[in-house]
Amino acid sequence: MGNKLIDMRDAGFILFDQLKINNLFQYERYGDYSEESVEMALKAAEKLAVNEYYPVNGEGDRVGVVFADGKAKVPEAYFSPYRKFCEGGWTAPSESYDLGGQQLPIVVNFVTQMMFFAANQSLMVYTCLTHSAGKVVEKFGTEEQKKKYLEPLWSGRWGGCMDLTEPGAGSDVGAIRAKAIPRDDGTFLIKGNKLFISQGESDLTENLVHILLARIEGDPEGTKGLSCFIVPKIRVNDDGSLGEGNDVACTGVEHKMGMKGSATASLAYGDNNDCVGELIGGRGKGIVTMFHMMNEQRVVVGIEGLSMGSSAYLHALGFARERKQGAAFGQKAGEQVPIIEHPDIRKNLLVTKSYVEGIRALLLYTGYCMDMVEVSESEEERQKYGDLIEALTPICKAGGSDRGFDACVAAVQIHGGYGYCQEYYVEQLLRDSKITSIYEGTNGIQANDLMGRKISMRGGSAFETLVNEMRKTIEAAKSDALLPYAKEFEACLELALGVTAKLRDEAKGERAYLAYTWASQYLNVFIDLAVAWMLLDQAAIAEGKPTAGLAEADATFYAAKVCTAKFFIKSVLPQIKGRLSAIEENDDAILAMTDAYFTD
Ligand SMILES: Cc1cc2nc3c(=O)[nH]c(=O)nc-3n(C[C@H](O)[C@H](O)[C@H](O)COP(=O)(O)OP(=O)(O)OC[C@H]3O[C@@H](n4cnc5c(N)ncnc54)[C@H](O)[C@@H]3O)c2cc1C
Incomplete structure (x- = not known):
C-alpha cells in the first residue's frame, strides 16, 4: 500500500487520463510544466506531507493550542514542518512568478493540498487562510497594500485570517456589528468583537493580517453596508518593517472536539480606541471582496473533508486486510478470515471507495475549470468554465465535507472497537473532519x-x-x-x-x-x-x-x-x-x- 493519505495512482489517473491536464501545458502560464515536472512536484509534496506533516499530527492533537496572557501558543512540533512548507514554496504555488509563486496549475496544487490536509489538517488550515488573505490583497488591494502585505503573506512569514463571525452573526453575515470609524488620514478605527477566528492569534508567524468585515458608521444594515478591512496584528511601516501593536486582543481560544492544533480565537478590536484598519475593495463592497476569498475557500474545504475521508478509507482498507474474525462466509467453522472477506465490510469499503474516488475527481475537475478560466483565450470558454465552477461549488463543498465525514464514520466502524481508541488514526480523523460541514458556510x-x-x-x-x-x-x-x-x-x-x-x-x-x-x-x-x-x-x-x-x-x-x-x-x-x-x-x-x- 502507498502513503495511506491519498491514493497517488488514482490522483495520477484523474490528472493525466481523465482531465488530460497535459492540455494546460500549451498555454503560456503553464508552459514551463510537463508531465514529468508535475510528477516531481507531487513527489516533493508527498515527501513533505508524509515525513513532516503526518508525524506531528498526533502531537498537535494531544497538546493542542495553549492560551496564556493573551497569546495563543501553537504546538511546538508544528514550527519545523511549517518552515519547510514555506521554504518549499507551498504557501502560494499557483500564483504568478512575479508575485513569488510557481505558476503550478491549480488542479495540481489541489492534489498537494489533498495530501497535506490528510496528513495534518490543523497545520494546513494556517497556510490555507494565509493564502486566501493574500488573494484578497492581490485582487482588491492598492499597489501600496500589495507592496506591504503580499510578499510576507505568500512567503508564509506572516499569517492571514478571515474575520467574519461574531456571537450574533454566524450564517447571518448581514448581522455583523463590528464598526469602522473614519480617521482623518483615510484609515479607520475598528471596534468590535469576533469569535471562532482560525489563526486569529498565533505565535507561528511574526505578524498576522486580519481580513475583517465591519460596517462603516452610518452605512446601511445588512450585507450591503459591510466593508472589508486589512487589520494587521502589528502595524506595518511604509518600508514594510514592523511597527507598534495594533490593539487587537485575543480573549481566548476554543476547546474543540477536533482540529485541536489549530488556534480558533476570540478577538476584541479597539478596546483602547487604537485599532487601525485599512479599507480594501471599496466602501460597501465587503461581501463581494470577501466572497472572492470564500468561494475559493469553499472548494478548499471540500478538499479538506475529502482528504480526511480518503485517508480514513485507506487506513480502514489496510485494517480490513489484516484483522481476522470469523470463518469464511457460509462456513460454520474454520480458520478466521480477514474481515474484508465479509459481505458487509466489503460493501462498506466499496461504498466509501466510490465516494472518495468520485468526489476526488469532482474536486480536481473543478480545479481544472479554475485553470481554464485562468488561461482561456475566448470569452465564451471562460464563461463556460466559470459557470461550471459556480454550479459545482456547493456540490464540492458539501460533497467533500459530508461524504468525507461519512468515510471517517465508516472507517471507525470497520475498525470495530479499535477505531474508537486513540491509537488508531481514524479516531482523530473522525473528530477533525466534522468541522468541514460547518465552516465556510x-x-x-x-x-x-x-x-x-x-x-x-x-x-x-x-x-x-x-x-x-x-x-x-x-x-x-x-x-x-x-x-x-x-x-x-x-x-x-x-x-x-x-x-x-x-x-x-x-x-x-x-x-x-x-x-x-x-x-x-x-x-x-x-x-x-x-x-x-x-x-x-x-x-x-x-x-x-x-x-x-x-x-x-x-x-x-x-x-x-x-x-x-x-x-x-x-x-x-x-x-x-x-x-x-x-x-x-x-x-x-x-x-x-x-x-x-x-x-x-
Ligand atoms: C473551528 C472553527 C473555525 C472557524 N473558523 C472561522 C474563521 O476563520 N473565520 C470566521 O469568520 N468564522 C470561522 N468559524 C465560524 C463558522 O464559519 C461558523 O461557525 C459558521 O458559519 C456557522 O455559524 P454559527 O456557528 O453561528 O451557526 P448558526 O449560523 O447559528 O447556525 C446554526 C445552524 O442553523 C443553520 N442555519 C442558520 N441559518 C440558516 C438559514 N438561513 N437557512 C438554513 N439553515 C440555517 C445552520 O446551517 C446550522 O446548522 C469557525 C468555526 C469553528 C467552529
Missing part, C-alpha cells in the same frame, strides 16, 4: 445556495452547462459494456431535472418555505449524480484502454475502475429515486408541525 447554507441561486443563475444557463457536460459523458459511455450503466445514470439525471424544474418554480412562489425544507436533500441528490458522472467517465476511459501489454497492476487498476462505477451506478445511485419522489410529492405535513409540537 454550513452545508445547510450550501443547500440554500444551490437551490436559491445556482439552479436559476443566468436564467438557469449556468446549471444547464453542468448538465450538458454530464450528458456528454453519458453519450460517450454508451458502449456495449457500459450501456446499462450509462442508461441508469441518464434515467436518474432526467428524473432529477424534472424535480429541479418544479423546485425552481416553487422556490419562488407560495410554497417556497416547503421547497426549502428539501434543499439539503436536493443537494445530496446532486452530490450522488456528480459522483456517478465522474465514475462513469472513469469507467469509459478504463474500458477504452488496450489490454495487450498492460502491466498487471494497471490492468487491476482499470478493472477496479469499471467495477466501482458499475457498483455505484446500480447499487447506490438509484437510492436517489426515493429521495426525488419525496421531494416531488412535497407533502406539507411539515408546515403543520408548529413549534409547540416539538415537545421536549
